[in-house]
Amino acid sequence: MAAECIVGAQWGDEGKGKVIDYFARKADYVVRWAGGGNAGHTILLPDGRKFVLHLLPAGVFHQGVVNVLGAGVVLDPWQVLEEMEALERAGLRVDPSRLRISLRAHMVLPWHKALDQAREKDGRPGRIGTTGKGIGPCYEDKAGRRGLRMADLASREGLASSLERLARERNLLLESLYGEAPIDPARVEASLVEAGERLLPFLEDTGLLLRKALGEGKSVLFEGAQGVLLDLDHGTYPYVTSSSASSGGVFSGAGIPFGGLDRVIGVAKAYTTRVGEGPFPSELHGEAGERLRKAGGEFGATTGRPRRCGWLDCAALRYSLALSGAREMVLTKLDVLSGQGPLKILASYEGMDGFPSSAGEVSRLRPRYEEVPGWDEPLGGVRSFEGLPGPARDYVLRVEDLTGVRISMVSVGPGRDEVFRR
Numbered sequence: 001m002a003a004e005c006i007v008g009a010q011w012g013d014e015g016k017g018k019v020i021d022y023f024a025r026k027a028d029y030v031v032r033w034a035g036g037g038n039a040g041h042t043i044l045l046p047d048g049r050k051f052v053l054h055l056l057p058a059g060v061f062h063q064g065v066v067n068v069l070g071a072g073v074v075l076d077p078w079q080v081l082e083e084m085e086a087l088e089r090a091g092l093r094v095d096p097s098r099l100r101i102s103l104r105a106h107m108v109l110p111w112h113k114a115l116d117q118a119r120e121k122d123g124r125p126g127r128i129g130t131t132g133k134g135i136g137p138c139y140e141d142k143a144g145r146r147g148l149r150m151a152d153l154a155s156r157e158g159l160a161s162s163l164e165r166l167a168r169e170r171n172l173l174l175e176s177l178y179g180e181a182p183i184d185p186a187r188v189e190a191s192l193v194e195a196g197e198r199l200l201p202f203l204e205d206t207g208l209l210l211r212k213a214l215g216e217g218k219s220v221l222f223e224g225a226q227g228v229l230l231d232l233d234h235g236t237y238p239y240v241t242s243s244s245a246s247s248g249g250v251f252s253g254a255g256i257p258f259g260g261l262d263r264v265i266g267v268a269k270a271y272t273t274r275v276g277e278g279p280f281p282s283e284l285h286g287e288a289g290e291r292l293r294k295a296g297g298e299f300g301a302t303t304g305r306p307r308r309c310g311w312l313d314c315a316a317l318r319y320s321l322a323l324s325g326a327r328e329m330v331l332t333k334l335d336v337l338s339g340q341g342p343l344k345i346l347a348s349y350e351g352m353d354g355f356p357s358s359a360g361e362v363s364r365l366r367p368r369y370e371e372v373p374g375w376d377e378p379l380g381g382v383r384s385f386e387g388l389p390g391p392a393r394d395y396v397l398r399v400e401d402l403t404g405v406r407i408s409m410v411s412v413g414p415g416r417d418e419v420f421r422r
């Protein structure tokens with residue numbers, strides 16, 4: 001394994017956590033390049049314990065892996081400490097030899113969360129259905145060149161004045177526009193300095209670290225957060241997240257030179273889900289959607305919201321796989337389709353080659369479906385392609401045909417070993 005990148009090929013929750021944990025056993029580094037605590041990556045360990053990681057990379061369950069949060073990540077200092085403490089309570093210590101945090105990563109501060117949540121209150125026009133973790137406002141301040149970075153914690157130089165400047169702008173919005181209480185920068189500073197002291201040993205120029213590692217031929221696994229269809233530039237804008245979820249973001253987010261990737265793998269669920277607002281061409285409403293939600297346990301790993309469910313959208317997949325340069329794919333949750341009766345696959349959008357650039361256009365697409373036979377056998381114990389029932393094999397082959405991308409691995413359950421390669 002050299003430098004590999006794993007991206008979610010849909011709107012998130014494809015099973016990236018499980019797949020990254022699987023690949024991490026052979027990695028030296030596992031690296032997040034974008035996003036923040038909005039991610040929820042679930043990992044089921046062989047002893048049956050289940051963990052949901054939000055900020056920590058999914059390599060933390062393998063000793064010997066160095067986990068990295070790159071410059072493009074936005075990081076809530078209190079949340080990352082909490083996550084480390086939760087792991088420690090479970091007997092897994094994440095010390096500075098196993099987690100490196102970029103000095104350039106921006107901090108998610110209380111104003112960001114408060115603004116995110118204020119904008120998202122029920123009934124507010126323009127709601128995106130965010131996770132409420134402060135991601136959008138934090139990236140706004142980053143792009144507005146008034147954000148605070150982990151480096152500001154390390155030096156503390158000008159920390160108080162930077163916080164005051166941010167507070168002036170953000171409190172104005174919070175109070176005047178949204179009628180929320182202002183947040184006192186002095187109190188944030190005190191708590192931040194305390195968190196900063198604990199985080200200091202983890203901070204580093206992680207770009208330098210990774211460029212060196214790649215130069216030495218180490219195995220580096222880049223972990224996508226969010227799904228490609230939530231990419232800020234290329235997703236279903238404005239119903240997207242505020243970062244580069246596609247593999248293009250790796251270079252700037254992690255700080256490695258272009259061309260540094262040997263392989264991109266797309267992870268796709270055997271059907272589609274989406275959390276929050278925004279167009280979803282193959283969505284199933286009513287009882288049919290409910291049946292998939294129940295079978296797949298489709299509730300958000302970060303917010304607990306019911307996920308919207310629908311058929312596999314191969315037209316959207318063609319777009320996201322091409323965009324991210326994925327020449328192979330891991331198909332997850334095939335087991336969930338057992339007993340769902342005849343299945344549908346969205347094969348194309350009528351009169352549209354590619355993917356529309358506006359959410360309005362996406363919602364007007366006319367999907368063309370293929371109906372294929374389903375199967376009733378449970379797949380949890382299957383460990384080879386040949387072991388699948390005929391219709392499940394045909395399903396996999398049809399998805400390959402429609403997307404033009406090889407399915408190199410199939411996942412048939414949440415456990416680390418409930419998977420087989422092809």
Ligand code: GDP
Binds near residue numbers: 039334335
């Ligand atoms: P991520 O955000 O892409 O890491 O995905 P999530 O963790 O949010 O959601 C995926 C859910 O599906 C988690 O509860 C996983 O434990 C579970 N899961 C992953 N792969 C499989 C699979 O092949 N079959 C089943 N039944 N569950 C799976």
Ligand code: IMO
Binds near residue numbers: 038040131227239241
């Ligand atoms: P993982 O990594 C599913 C969605 C939110 C919302 C939009 C913007 O587990 O796949 P944000 O809080 O990022 O500003 O919300 O993006 N979203 C996700 N949906 N899985 C995720 O992460 C998501 N991260 C953000 O629901 O629609």
Ligand code: MG
Binds near residue numbers: 012014040042
């Ligand atoms: Mg998730």
